[in-house]
Amino acid sequence: MGTDQQMTKSLATGHSRRRVLQGAAALAMAAPMLRAARTMAQEKVQLVLWHMEQPPNRVQQFQKVLDAFNASQDGIEVKQQVQNWEDIYQKATSAIQAGRQPDLLFTIPDFTTAIKQTGAVQPVEDLVDAIAADHKFLEPAVQPYRYEDHTWAVPLYGMVQLLWYRKDMFEAAGLGRDAPKDWDQLREYAEKLTADGKFGIGITSSKHLYTDQEFYSFMITNGGKHLFAEDGKVDFDTPNNVKTLAFYKELSKFSPPGSSSWTWAEPQALLNTGQLAMAIEKGQFLGPFEEQSGRPAEDLGAAPIPWPPDGERGSIYYSNGVMLLSDDQAKRDATGEFLKFLFQPDTYAEFLLAEPGLFLPVTEDGDSPAWRQSPVLAKYPDAVDLLVEQSKYGYLFGFTRDKINPGIGQISAENMLAQVVQMAIVQDQTPEEAVAAGQKMMEAAAASVQPSS
């Protein structure tokens, strides 16, 4: 929360004289802001929004939407503040403890379970219902936020993974322009494409959320979507997951050096420079492909992630949402107004285009012509179809059952799936050992958190 904000609030409520006095020293530095605050309309409801979508293009696009909303009425002003996924756990929890949390905080399901333990997260089923009356939500988007008799976030956009590949590189290697169909073929292609300093497939093994995501997508394709058994116990050490890890490790031989310290950027950069033929990632590959690769849009292939003969189609699916952290009724109402504005199909298209292809609609009417016919997405109609289609096969680890084990917050925050991958690939343990160690780690995490009441 900004100082100016604080001041407005103090002046408006008139009760914080003491706080103002305490902050007197701070005021010396904040005097200009105080002046600015005084001139503001005092009855305006201010909503401070934190999100972790840092790339400048996204911030700018969000601002466009916020400006439109702020201009559309005079009662509410929404202000965005950009945060980092890297330190948001620390920032958010510290801020909540100090009473300085934002009113709205973007989230993914596992982050919500973690932050919910502070008691600051407000139930929002009323807001969800109000929007759903006009714009029906896709069930997979709402489901991971619905537990303990409430809904803890309003879904905003979905994200799903596909296999991206360079058709021109496939052709050069004599593989045609079609994607591999199953695991065996994926392996074969990856090997054939690894030659002359080029690499077949990006298999990340860093201790990073990206590794969690890529490995979990493979787990799903081999029957491993449930991280917990029906009774709520950790169910990670399964023959299927061992087999998946063995396959993942096998594929990592065809991944460029440095894969064990990758973050988001590297596979995309390498695919675009023609050093990498395949990568598994979300929809952000579309936007910069032509410019960075110097190739026509047709050369970017997209396909469902291949699965083994007895496996199934699937991918990780993130329902990104927004949590309400303020218990102030005026702010809740203002949030409702804001969301109502946001989900109008044309506005919503603008919002989703903050990152074309990465942000997928979570409402039925969100898959609108305004979104599809935007400059970037219009070039990749097949990929957009696939992304939308793939969402139906999407799952998120820890959120595939009705009851949610709160330990998932820690499992995700500590990147435990990635740690298992690191044990197998970086430390060269056998898949059996690594999966067993992962099971232990996850059990400890699940045991350390009491289900919140």
Added chain:
Amino acid sequence: MARGVRRGLFALLVVGILAIVVVPFLWILLASFQPNRLLIQPSPRFSLAEMGLSNYENLQQAAQYFTYLRNSAVVALFSTLISLILAVLAAYSVYRLDYRGRQTLLRLLLITYVFPGVLLLIPLYQIFGRLNLIDNLLSLVIVNVTFAAPFCVWLLRGFFGAIPEGIEEAAALDGAGRMRILLTMIVPLTAPGLAATAIYTFILSWTEYMFASAFIIDETRKTLPVGLGAFIAQYYVDWGILAAAAIATAAPVVILFAFVGRYFVRGLTAGSGK
């Protein structure tokens, strides 16, 4: 002949040591003028034809560089000022005045470095939260002084030790008070040391990252390292813009150092020169 060879070898040594430090910076400086496309090639290939400022232009659009710069400057200046005042007073006390317990005090000062910064992060956050100092540059000033001032006291050691006793004697003859002695005689005499100390604190404040990233929330109050930190670990890491951001973050303190750096070095070395 042998002399010439030795001089040659010595020159090589000097250049070598400097190169170890400086060359990486030159490399990234060069990179900051190149388009990202060239920076992610397997073999480094710089192109003179494509030298340009586009990374800096993009950076300027993406980040509130001058806002960060101003915040960093405000924090560093106030930290330096307060730290200097506290350190001079304390140094005068422990190095010029003779009383029981001063050795213990001196040790206590240095032992403050026993406590990990991470340890202080959470409790300080709470305290500042209560004082309404979160998301306020003052919180950074407070923390920077805490971590700079004790070492500053030690840095002043040589300078205070080097002041001849006769000076205070003469002043005492005139009936000057201690505060006046401190201000009118000691401070001028230790000026090089004060300069070194000030520069030390300034740099420490300028580079501080952990507390600044935790305590500051609003974009308009971020310091330069934190503002730049937001560029790391994004979906699209663009090494060109990162290189430009790195240079832009380093530049102010490097430029400042070009002017005052010799006082820092001279100050450090002169103090113990007696």
Added chain:
Amino acid sequence: MQATTRRAGQTPLEAIRGDRGSAALFGYLFVAPLILWLVITIALPLVYSVFLSFTDIGVVGTEGAFIGLDNYRRIVAEPEFRAAFVRSLVWAFGGGLVQIVLAFAAALTLNQAFRGQRFARTWIILSWIVPTIVIAIMWRWMLNATFGIVNYLITHLGLSAVPIDFLGTPQWAMPTLVLINAWRWFPFLALLILAGLQTIPEEYYQAAQIDGAGPVKRFFSITLPLLQPVLYVTGLIGTLWAFNIFDLIWLMTQGGPVSATETLPVLIYDRAFNGFALGEASTISVLLALFLLIYSVVFIRFVPAGETEGGVL
């Protein structure tokens, strides 16, 4: 401020220095602001941390129950803690050794008279004045396994057939970070040593040379002993600083890969904010502080401080 009055029979100097009562009063008065500042910003938070270490508080901002010494018992037995402790020792002492060697080489070189000496003395410090985040970006790029210059040089000079993923392989990550940190800090240390070197009168060396002492002997019998005061403080504070370094490691590897660079401060941060165990994190903090306190006491007790003006430290 009041003027110091001279009592009968006192020399002027006694009036100002020898008058112990007044010296003590002003002594305490002048040092008080700094001490007070440190009490508020360090001692108070410390007390709070100790309190937290006796609770099972999880997520920052939630409530915890008092559980006595449970955290301590569990942490001390925990392999992660022990491994991180060993890594911290390697980080601080291994890194310290590298820094000292580099710093001496630099300081002895810069102590010679040569053209451009002032320039070299000023700019050698470049790596130290630059924010950590800049260092992190720079080295992450240069060490990148696919397009970093370091790997390009290594593979083209034939030092290694394949690129080395310096930050992504456990056996390389720690040495790499230690070297980067040493690279960052040795110039500062070199300047402190240089300052010490300048206090050594040239005549000592001349006398030793007349006695037939070679350069090595001169270094060990004159340079090193007379540098004692500088080495004393850098040995103490430098080690404490090194133990508590967090930002460089966090920005370079976040403690990875597979915890290979997870020193105690990194473990503390990770435990508090990603592991949702603030109580345990506080316990580790307190244990680290205790260890450093013991180290300092032993150091002060047993390492000779050397002769200096103005007191021991």
